[in-house]
Amino acid sequence: MRISVVIDCLEPDRLVPFWAAALNYELVHSMDGFRVLAPVSDEPPGPVLILQAVPEPKSGKNRVHVDVHPPDVEEHLLRLQALGGHLVGERVHAFGIWWQTLRDPEGNELCVVADAKGPGD
Numbered sequence: 001m002r003i004s005v006v007i008d009c010l011e012p013d014r015l016v017p018f019w020a021a022a023l024n025y026e027l028v029h030s031m032d033g034f035r036v037l038a039p040v041s042d043e044p045p046g047p048v049l050i051l052q053a054v055p056e057p058k059s060g061k062n063r064v065h066v067d068v069h070p071p072d073v074e075e076h077l078l079r080l081q082a083l084g085g086h087l088v089g090e091r092v093h094a095f096g097i098w099w100q101t102l103r104d105p106e107g108n109e110l111c112v113v114a115d116a117k118g119p120g121d
Contacts, residue, residue, distance in 0.1 A: 066111075
């Protein structure tokens, strides 16, 4: 079964670099109001991500979000912040792991997860 995750946004082109870096995806299709990203060819299969243009800005907290588990969490956090991501609150420590919530440049949430305690934790 194919799975797609759709993120409503005002400017899909503005979010392509952020989400491509966040997920290690690449832009694979572009059409009016939509940008489609998919895992790079050497990655394991994953859902397709669709950035869909909508006329209204985001309001409130996301009811669904993406968690990413990069090999170098600190580097990943810095990279996403350089691409316009904003940290939300403090790191959460639970279940022997920790995660940091971020917002993309339009305010959509995601979590960067460290599967083991990082330096200084």
